[in-house]
Amino acid sequence: MKSVERTSDGTGDSTHGRECYRCDRDVAPVRLFRLVSEPPTALSHDYRTAERFCCPDCAAAMNLSEFSERLKSCVDSGEGPIGG
Template sequence: MRSTVESVGAAEQEAPVDRTCYRCDRDVATEYYFRLSATPRSATRDRFRPVTRTCCPDCVAALGLLEFDERWLDAIDRR
């Protein structure tokens, strides 16, 4: 599984993008949503298909796929 942060580009402005988190059904601002993609390996391709879902940062973190950047944590510690 991989995750990429989507950015607003010309193609996205032309075609509507579903920004609803597939787990919690919240609408997520374009600059904050993640695209989670899973591609089955050859041994499981007969049972599963590739999928891509829109997900909010809270749900990505709940899945254990999001960690805080050390620079951000250091900035919080200095406050």
């Protein structure tokens, strides 16, 4: 697995916007899930916000489809954010 921080190794190998950070498969950018993890304020001095991109298969493996359906149902029903 490649470091997600690496954008180029000098040989034209780029991970930005093309590869899933979990499986390293090339994926069309329009099919990549954008995952953002933001620490709570109390931990923000120890952790920073992270952004990663993953393919639909890896998103399914992390069970993100269930979260997506729950989020959509909250938005459709006019409820507030999940956990908020």
